[in-house]
Amino acid sequence: xxxxxxxxxxxxxxxxxxxxxxxxxxxxxxxxxxxxxxxxxxxxxxxxxxxxxxxxxxxxxxxxxxxxxxxxxxxxxxxxxxxxxxxxxxxxxxxxxxxxxxxxxxxxxxxxxx
Amino acid sequence: xxxxxxxxxxxxxxxxxxxxxxxxxxxxxxxxxxxxxxxxxxxxxxxxxxxxxxxxxxxxxxxxxxxxxxxxxxxxxxxxxxxxxxxxxxxxxxxxxxxxxxxxxxxxxxxxxxxxx
Numbered sequence: 001x002x003x004x005x006x007x008x009x010x011x012x013x014x015x016x017x018x019x020x021x022x023x024x025x026x027x028x029x030x031x032x033x034x035x036x037x038x039x040x041x042x043x044x045x046x047x048x049x050x051x052x053x054x055x056x057x058x059x060x061x062x063x064x065x066x067x068x069x070x071x072x073x074x075x076x077x078x079x080x081x082x083x084x085x086x087x088x089x090x091x092x093x094x095x096x097x098x099x100x101x102x103x104x105x106x107x108x109x110x111x112x113x114x
Numbered sequence: 115x116x117x118x119x120x121x122x123x124x125x126x127x128x129x130x131x132x133x134x135x136x137x138x139x140x141x142x143x144x145x146x147x148x149x150x151x152x153x154x155x156x157x158x159x160x161x162x163x164x165x166x167x168x169x170x171x172x173x174x175x176x177x178x179x180x181x182x183x184x185x186x187x188x189x190x191x192x193x194x195x196x197x198x199x200x201x202x203x204x205x206x207x208x209x210x211x212x213x214x215x216x217x218x219x220x221x222x223x224x225x226x227x228x229x230x231x
Binding site: 044045101104 | 118147149154155156157158159162170205219220221223224225
């Protein structure tokens, strides 16, 4: 079945450091891939997405590239800020005939210190 | 504009009691989803409504769980005879149906934290 695996947290790093959160998936068909972010005390928000192989999603300085050959969608940011502290979830839509049903990874907590 | 709202924000109930959780989607969004987030885990899909189509209930963990939606508006998730393992945050999301254009972007509510004692 379809699944999403992302690196365990918490990930603690200093402001202006480089952030990578690994995400790999298994899926039938050609899923769309997403990163959602949950800031403390807030609801989940879509951060970025990619709908086909080699697409790059980007938003707020974050980037992720849909790599079909390695079934990965790693999230990166070149210089993090304290305000980036949050829980990040990698997700895919489950099957091509189940429109919109997202399957999530377990989430990775990121803590950025001044 | 108004986002997805959920009520109550917190619910504490005794084992064996029934609970109802409410979701108000963004106006005009035809699709509505319920997810469950257990502590330290990712979100589990529960149920999906799209317009007037039959709901996709494939994620409901047992027959104690049910959900209804009135047209394209409010939805309620009901858990009967609650168990301690039902303790989780229940999240609702909605999305507009726009085939081929941001069709998959879901907008999440703040969730209802359910604690079963």
